[in-house]
Amino acid sequence: MDSRWKNAEARDYVARYLDQGINEDVALRVYTTRLLGSDPRLVLHGGGNTSVKTSVPDQLGDPTEVLCVKGSGWDMGHIEPAGLPAVRMDVLLRLRSFDTLSDEDMVSIQRSALIDPASPNPSVETLLHAFLPHKFVDHTHSTAVLALTDQPDGDAICAEVYGGRAALVPYVMPGFGLAKLAADVQAANPDVEGLILLKHGIFSFGETAEEAYSRMVALVSLAEDRIENAGKMTFKAVALPKTLPVEEVAPILRGAVAECLNDNDDVWRRQILAFRTSEAIRNFVDGEDVARYSQQGVVTPDHTIRTKEGPVVMPVPTDQDAFKKGAIDAVSAFVAAYHDYFARHNGKRGGEKTELDPMPRVALVPGVGIFGMGASAKAAAIAADITENMIDVVTDAEAIGQFQPVSEADLFDVEYWSLEQAKLGKGIEKPLARQVVVVTGGAGGIGAATAQAFAAQGAEVAILDRDDAGARRTAGEIGGAALGFGCDVVDPQQISRAFAQVCSAFGGVDVVVSNAGAAWQGRIGEVSDAELRASFELNFFAHQGIAQEATRIMLAQGTGGCLLFNTSKQAINPGPDFGPYGLPKAATLFLMRQYALDYGDAGIRTGAVNPDRVNTGIFADGLLEQRAQARGLTPEQYLRSGNLLNREVKAGDVARAFVDLALARKSTGAVMTVDGGNIAAALR
Numbered sequence: 001m002d003s004r005w006k007n008a009e010a011r012d013y014v015a016r017y018l019d020q021g022i023n024e025d026v027a028l029r030v031y032t033t034r035l036l037g038s039d040p041r042l043v044l045h046g047g048g049n050t051s052v053k054t055s056v057p058d059q060l061g062d063p064t065e066v067l068c069v070k071g072s073g074w075d076m077g078h079i080e081p082a083g084l085p086a087v088r089m090d091v092l093l094r095l096r097s098f099d100t101l102s103d104e105d106m107v108s109i110q111r112s113a114l115i116d117p118a119s120p121n122p123s124v125e126t127l128l129h130a131f132l133p134h135k136f137v138d139h140t141h142s143t144a145v146l147a148l149t150d151q152p153d154g155d156a157i158c159a160e161v162y163g164g165r166a167a168l169v170p171y172v173m174p175g176f177g178l179a180k181l182a183a184d185v186q187a188a189n190p191d192v193e194g195l196i197l198l199k200h201g202i203f204s205f206g207e208t209a210e211e212a213y214s215r216m217v218a219l220v221s222l223a224e225d226r227i228e229n230a231g232k233m234t235f236k237a238v239a240l241p242k243t244l245p246v247e248e249v250a251p252i253l254r255g256a257v258a259e260c261l262n263d264n265d266d267v268w269r270r271q272i273l274a275f276r277t278s279e280a281i282r283n284f285v286d287g288e289d290v291a292r293y294s295q296q297g298v299v300t301p302d303h304t305i306r307t308k309e310g311p312v313v314m315p316v317p318t319d320q321d322a323f324k325k326g327a328i329d330a331v332s333a334f335v336a337a338y339h340d341y342f343a344r345h346n347g348k349r350g351g352e353k354t355e356l357d358p359m360p361r362v363a364l365v366p367g368v369g370i371f372g373m374g375a376s377a378k379a380a381a382i383a384a385d386i387t388e389n390m391i392d393v394v395t396d397a398e399a400i401g402q403f404q405p406v407s408e409a410d411l412f413d414v415e416y417w418s419l420e421q422a423k424l425g426k427g428i429e430k431p432l433a434r435q436v437v438v439v440t441g442g443a444g445g446i447g448a449a450t451a452q453a454f455a456a457q458g459a460e461v462a463i464l465d466r467d468d469a470g471a472r473r474t475a476g477e478i479g480g481a482a483l484g485f486g487c488d489v490v491d492p493q494q495i496s497r498a499f500a501q502v503c504s505a506f507g508g509v510d511v512v513v514s515n516a517g518a519a520w521q522g523r524i525g526e527v528s529d530a531e532l533r534a535s536f537e538l539n540f541f542a543h544q545g546i547a548q549e550a551t552r553i554m555l556a557q558g559t560g561g562c563l564l565f566n567t568s569k570q571a572i573n574p575g576p577d578f579g580p581y582g583l584p585k586a587a588t589l590f591l592m593r594q595y596a597l598d599y600g601d602a603g604i605r606t607g608a609v610n611p612d613r614v615n616t617g618i619f620a621d622g623l624l625e626q627r628a629q630a631r632g633l634t635p636e637q638y639l640r641s642g643n644l645l646n647r648e649v650k651a652g653d654v655a656r657a658f659v660d661l662a663l664a665r666k667s668t669g670a671v672m673t674v675d676g677g678n679i680a681a682a683l684r
Contacts, residue, residue, distance in 0.1 A: 001224060003217045004035050005210055022081045025054035026068055028209035029136065030079055035213060037076025042140040042220070044389050045382045047302060048076060048201065051129035051137045052209070056086050058115050065089040067130050071120030085119030092130035096183070101176040103419055124174055124419045131183035134205035136212035141201040143389055144223035146299045147396035149198045150405045157400065158196050161226050166194040166202070166219055171406055173301070173413055174200075194219050199406045200300055226400070233399035235287030243367035244317040246275055247500035248556070250371065251508040252320065255557035256327035257359050257373055265603060266665050268559045270434040271359065272460055273507025274380035276388055277369030284391045285364045294364060297405040299393040301414035303386050306379075309341065309411050311362035311370070311387065320556070334360050345412040353416045362387045375434055377460045377481030377506060430458025431663055436506040438462045438499070440489050440546055441516030443470025445616025446566065449651035450513050452478055453659050459511070462502045464489065466516075481506075489516045489542035499549045508557050511662050512550040514543045515566040517585075519623060524579035532580050539584035540591070547595055551604060560603025562662050565592045566654075569612035569673070573681035576630050589671070596669035605668035607661035611654040612643070612675035644677025 010031055017027035029052040036050065037043045051069035058064045066086035070076065074083030091113035095101060101109075103124075110122045123129070129137045148157050155168055162168075167189040172178040182195055182203070193215040194204035204219055206212035243249075254273055261267040284290065295310050312334040315326035338358035346353050361383045363371045370391075372384025397403035405411075437454040441447040442463030451474055455461045461482045465471040468486025475484035483505055487498040502509055520527070520535040547563050554561035570582035571589040589608055596606040628635045643649070657672045664670070675681060 001039075001041065001217055001220050003214055005032070005213055010210070017081060020081075023054060023056065025052045025135075025209075026056075026081050026084060028052075029068060029084060030081060032136075032138070032209045032213040033070065033076050033079050033084075036138060036140055036216065037079065040385070040389065041143050041392075042216075043076050044141065044385060045306065046075070047141040047300065049123040049125055049129070049139050050076065050084075051123075051126075052084075053089060053135050056115060064115065066115060067092060067122075067126065069126050069129050070123050072123065073120055083120070085122050086115040087122050087126060087130075088113040088115065089130065092127060095127060095176070096131055096180070098176070103175055103417070106176050107419065125179070127176060127179035128174075128182050128203075131179050132186055132203075132205055134212070135207050136209050137203060137205045138212045138216050139201060139203045140216065140220075141300045142220045142223065143299075143393045144220055144227055144396065145196065145202045146199075146393045147227055147400065148223050149196060149200070150299055150393065150397050150403055151401045152404050153401070154198055154404075157226075158198070161222050162196065162219070164189075165192060165222075166196050167192045169195050169197045171197070171199045171410065173410065173417070175419070227396045230396075230399040233395045235283055235289065235293075235395075235398070237283070237286045238288050238366065240286060240316055240367040241318050243365075244320065244323065245500070246277075246368055247503040248320060249317045249323070249365060249368055250275060250503045251553045251556040252317075252324045253314065253327055253363055253365070253371060254507040255559055256324070256331045257363070258557070258559045259357075259359065260559075266560065270510065270559060271373040271507070272375070272377050272380045272434060272436065274372040274374075274377065274384040275369060275504050275507075276372070276384045278388075280395065281369050281388065281391060282367075284395060285368075285370060286366050290364065290366070293394055293398060293403055296394075296403050297408065297411055298386075299390050299405055301406055301411055303390070304411050304415040306374075306383050306386050307361045307372075307390075308338070309408065309415070311364045312360040314363050314365045316366045317368060324556075324558075331360065334358075341408065341412070345409055348409070349413060356415070371507070373507075375429065376458075380507075381481075430456075432511075432659075433458035435459045435510040436462070436502065436508055437511040437513065437662075438464060438502055438509055438546075438550065439513045439515060440464045440487070440542075441566075442474055442484070443467040444474070446611065446614060446651045446654045447513075447515045448474045448477075449655040450515060450658050451475075451482070453652070453655035454511070454513075454662070455480065455482060457659055457663075460506050462498075462505070464498050464516075489514075489546060490537045492545050495545045495549050499553060503553060509550050509553045509561065510557075510559070511562045511564065512546060513564045513566070513658050514546045516542060517566060517568070519578070520580035521577055521623070521626065522580050523577050524583075527580050532583075535580045536584045536587075539581065540587045543588045544591060547591070551595070551599060554604055555599075555602060558602075560605070563592070563595055563604065563606045564658050564661055565589070565606075565608045567592065567608040567610055567671070569610050569675050569678065569681045571608070571610060572673075572683060573678065575627070578627070578630070593669045600668055605665070607664070607667065607670045607672065609654055609657045609661065610671055610673045610675065610681065611649060611657075612673075612678060612681065614649050614651055614654060616651055643675055644679070647676050649674055649676050 013031040014027045033050045049070040068084040071085045204215040259269045317323040335358045372380045374380040394403045437459040439451045443465035463471045463484045464487040466488045471484030475482040567589045568585045571585040574582040
């Protein structure tokens with residue numbers, strides 16, 4: 001690998017942070033931490049850490065020798081000085097003389113030694129950094145180094161590659177024991193540039209930030225050279241028939257990994273999916289021996305909290321029904337194996353544990369690619385990223401010899417280690433977490449407000465609109481994993497394409513808000529046939545096209561779903577000269593009820609929201625003034641005083657109604673009126 005250190009950049013960091021009262025040591029520590037953290041071959045989703053020993057003023061202003069070490073929750077690629085909490089060195093060094101120290105006591109002592117009590121928890125490997133004598137210490141999970149160490153004879157390979165430049169540390173679970181062992185190994189080899197932690201990662205160190213970073217580059221490059229000399233690994237591939245496209249595979253797989261949490265089959269714990277494929281991925285998943293090399297374990301133990309002990313291998317998806325059965329069987333076998341794994345190791349090392357969710361976090365699908373899975377799009381993406389990293393390591397390891405990571409018992413210890421579990425965070429999930437919501441007409445007005453309301457309740461949101469830029473803008477405003485697609489809902493091909501994109505991005509669909517529409521005016525006996533048909537295309541047939549495509553996906557998932565429609569007050573109480581708009585809206589109201597009738601036994605619920613006089617884009621080009629005039633009102637009166645509450649109905653009010661219907665698990669075929677009170681539009 002090439003060094004990305006630039007003197008000018010380093011000087012800029014120092015100057016920038018000095019202006020903020022941050023000393024040069026910490027400024028350079030931030031700089032090289034970002035260099036390391038922005039390279040996925042070295043650091044991925046919280047793996048690795050860095051430190052610097054320096055002096056900072058304590059809360060009384062007295063200069064204090066500290067270790068500034070990466071804090072929990074900080075991403076090395078975007079770290080700031082606040083992500084390097086300062087811990088008193090005198091306290092940390094006193095621990096070197098201890099014979100034993102529990103994880104809980106270690107964390108407690110480290111927190112008590114923070115200069116700023118509000119700082120994040122220091123890394124679980126803080127003591128390893130503290131016990132090494134060097135000023136700057138860097139730790140990564142280099143894929144190249146792991147390919148060397150994750151071998152039956154990884155120690156011999158590393159000794160050959162590194163000679164006296166790096167000392168080898170046998171595998172020990174992170175914590176106090178590893179810190180003492182690594183320090184002892186370094187003390188016995190005081191001239192080494194780094195440490196190779198077998199089946200774990202690599203440390204480099206130096207008296208300057210540049211020296212420690214340059215040593216990391218040099219040591220990793222030696223591993224890369226060894227792999228390159230072995231030649232590219234190509235797994236012997238199975239001859240595969242033509243497979244289903246990813247948009248058909250994903251919903252079936254998503255249904256297979258969903259858990260029903262009650263006897264009524266109406267409460268599901270779903271997973272969000274993240275799909276990846278590439279030449280390297282296909283080389284791996286299509287391999288004849290994939291059942292062996294993919295099931296050996298994870299490349300570095302802390303990956304277990306994101307991916308379990310390995311992926312589930314799916315059957316080749318050539319037929320929907322056969323794949324659905326095979327996927328369910330594969331997941332059932334994975335879950336049973338996880339129960340056995342837990343039973344084998346529970347209680348053997350320090351107390352009984354509570355079994356975690358046994359569902360897989362990664363699926364390998366021959367002929368297609370890999371799927372990461374998680375409670376959110378972010379969690380699914382992390383699982384997919386780590387699996388891509390695993391594929392690189394295993395492929396390189398198999399080119400050298402045979403991939404063999406730490407033992408199953410060691411993986412269990414890390415998966416159920418309280419300090420690793422803390423990385424996942426705690427808390428109650430939001431009501432619509434793990435659900436995928438599609439909103440049509442989402443570029444503005446009611447659609448945008450609805451997409452934002454669902455995202456606020458934890459859902460992953462996809463926004464469809466004829467205005468592609470507007471859909472993407474709304475998604476950008478929501479942030480996170482929200483997606484925006486251009487889609488003209490009167491075109492069935494565009495609907496199919498958009499839903500395929502949603503399935504590829506998130507794995508499926510759980511809630512659809514069919515909101516897109518536009519208003520046509522005219523006396524019904526005088527309106528042209530072309531205008532009436534155009535209104536029906538958008539205000540009725542487009543709703544049918546959206547519902548039809550969504551239902552197909554929901555049935556493939558087998559976990560129910562929810563179809564929601566914006567039917568407008570016009571579906572109940574037609575306005576004068578507004579028939580071309582009201583007629584298809586009335587038809588859509590009954591379309592909603594037909595879906596409730598025909599698909600209720602599949603757990604697919606329906607609902608409609610009937611808003612009235614919401615000042616959005618539908619009233620553009622003078623339509624607001626025209627509708628007010630048709631009622632003998634001013635525009636302001638039309639929006640406010642035309643209802644019993646004398647309150648203007650806004651887009652957010654309608655959005656909340658859609659969310660409420662989505663959450664009403666025991667309601668279907670329901671109509672919710674959001675109009676401020678209009679007796680003429682009340683259902684009878």
